[in-house]
Amino acid sequence: MSRRIVVSVAAGAVVFAGAGAFALAHAGDQSPAPVHGKARYTAPAADRDGSLVFTTDVTASSEVKSVKVLAWPAKSSFGxxxxxxxxxxxAEPAVCKPSGGDSRRCTYRVAVTHADAEGSPKGLWHVAVLVTAQDGDTTLDAKAADFTVA
Structure with a gap:
């Protein structure tokens, strides 16, 4: 093998290693990311209140500082x-618990009374989630999950 090829291969390996290190460093500084958002709405019944439960998995490279949740009707000014x-x-806070590595499982629960249900618009609703990391980075997902009020 000629010396020129060996030097070129070595230089290429250094370039690829540097690019890989940059990619890993960049991945470590990503904004907080909410994923797998799910909303479950239960209407009040004759003898009990209903509820809205929203869960999401959140990953933040600098730890999760807060997660706020807001349910809003699709037929509103936000629409x-x-x-x-x-x-x-x-918006109200979700409760977050560690779920492995930089991830947290965050849950928001609220009771829905008969009065709440009667005064709420019927139809499609969205759940917005705002995640703030310890370093101040924020991510807003205005439609993290959907549910229907009948």
Missing amino acids: TKELTVNDMDG
């Missing part, structure tokens, strides 16, 4: 204008 981080100021 015509895009939901923003500022709109999430009044």
Whole structure:
């Protein structure tokens, strides 16, 4: 094997190793990411309240600081204008527990009374989730999950 080929192969290996290290470093600094969001709505019955339960898995390279949840009807002002981080100021917190590595399983539960159900718009609803990491990075998923109020 000629010396030129050996040097070229060695230089190529250094370039690929450097690119791999950059990719790993970049992957370690990713914004918080909510995934696998699920919403379960149960309407109130004659003798009991209903509920809304939302769960999501969240990964953040710098730890999860907070997860806020907001349920909103599709036929609302948020349906015509895009939901923003500022709109999430009044959102309620989810409870998060470690689920392995940098991941957390976050759950939001709220009781739905008969009065709540009667005063709520019927039809499709969305669940928005705002994740904030310890380093201040945020991710807003305005439609992390859907459910229907009948």
